[in-house]
Amino acid sequence: MFLPNAREVLDRKIAMARSYGFTPVSPGDLTVPETETRHLRGLAISAINESLMTSADLIIANLTPFRGVSADVGTVFELGFMCARGCPAFAFSNSSENHFERVSDLYGGNVQLGPDGRHRGPDGMALENFDMTENLMLDGGIAVRNGAIMTRRVAPGQLFLDLTAFEDCLKLAAEKLLKPAIRA
Amino acid sequence: MFLPNAREVLDRKIAMARSYGFTPVSPGDLTVPETETRHLRGLAISAINESLMTSADLIIANLTPFRGVSADVGTVFELGFMCARGCPAFAFSNSSENHFERVSDLYGGNVQLGPDGRHRGPDGMALENFDMTENLMLDGGIAVRNGAIMTRRVAPGQLFLDLTAFEDCLKLAAEKLLKPAIRA
Structure with missing residues (x-):
């Protein structure tokens, strides 16, 4: 909703999700009520989004790095929320660099392996180095719920527009979750 | 765990949480099993953290911006997870700038109000402007569960060390959740 x-x-x-047999819910399905303040409007949108999540059986989260090294925190909150509900969780990212590479890039490559076996930036903060x-928490939450993260390198201008990896998630989720009825 | x-x-x-009457769970409570790969080690840590969350009744999340404009995504996943479990949720941040101010700063102040009533950066991406x-999703999830976000401006070197706002959360959570037994 930032684009x-x-x-x-x-x-x-929405059309792609329907074409794979899913019934998507999305922001815009419900009207945000009039509110007196911006803050109340934010709370109203949050309540709608939570109710949509509670009505859903599956999440496909967009983890493409947003305004920094990591995914949009609103999406990440929703991923954690759906994982706690025990729902199958899938994700995609239009960056093919892993977490360790992205954080290393943030530090301009100035990363040292310490005596404790952990890599740290010049600020002393550790980098996770788990090929994730x-x-x-994100990779683990998805994996343990039988999901997957589909990644893809796209042209820079297409970072938030290319839906190929999203479609890869739909294909995989349909294969895993929507088994065809077998004719007797 | 990055420090x-x-x-x-x-x-x-842990000592502070105990002093307010809580029984904290934290990384380190359980031993990570030996694994063959880094990836499997990451999954094992995730499984431990999820089991600790499932054993907990309350979260106090550290939302201090980490490596960018937003909170650590691992923490945000955990906040969403605990909100879905219906647990009271509190948070603190050692930055007193709000979300809109931080993202505006990221864009060097180059933010325009468009005809659709939304502020956008030079990349066309919208900024949330809800005094949050x-x-x-984070502010809303906490508010609807009767929690609060305690913020505080601290010296730059104390960004991840000052625990005053964390203690403010403990005080508030104890007031709200740990009512003293009344002697008959």
Whole structure:
């Protein structure tokens, strides 16, 4: 919902999800009530998004790094929320660099392996180094729920527009979760 | 767990939580089993952290911006997880700038209000402007569970060490959740 053409991209994702047999829920399904303050408006949107999550059986989270080395925190909150509900969780990222590489890049490569066996930046902060796409809570939460993270390198201008990895998630989720009825 | 003196800070937080009447769980409570690969080790740590969360009744999340404009995504996953479990959720941040101010700073102040009523950076991406500490899913999830986000401006070198706002959360959580038994 951050994109200038958010509605258009959302409609494409909705159509794709339907084409794989899913019934998507998305922001915009419910109208945000009038509120007196910006803060109350934010709370109202949060309540709607939580109710949509509670109505859903599956999440496909966009973990493409957003304004920094990691995914959008709103999406990450939703991923944790759906994992706690015991739902199958899938994710995609249009960056093919792993978490360790991205944080190393943030430090300009100035990363040292310490005597405790952990890599640290010049600020002393440790880097996770688990061959994972994101922080281990995200990768781990998805893996333990039989999901997967599909990654793809896309052209820089397509970082938030290319839906190929999203479609890879739909394909995989349909294979795993929507078994065809077998004719007797 | 990213800090060079993580164990020491964790022990201080554990002692503080106990002093307010809580029984804290924390990384380090369970031993990570030996694994063959780094990836499997990451998964094992995730499984331990999830089991600790499932044993807990309350979260106090550290939302101090970490390596960018937003909180650590591992912590945010855990906040979403605990919110879905219906647990009271509290948070603290050692930055007193709100979300809109931090993202505006990231864009060097180059933020324009568009005809759709939304502020956007030069990349066209919208900024949330809800007088909130973080993305609305985080502030909203905490507010609806009767929690609060305690913020505090600290000296730059104390960003991840000052525990005053953490203690403010403990005080508030104890007031709200640990009512004293009344003598008959």
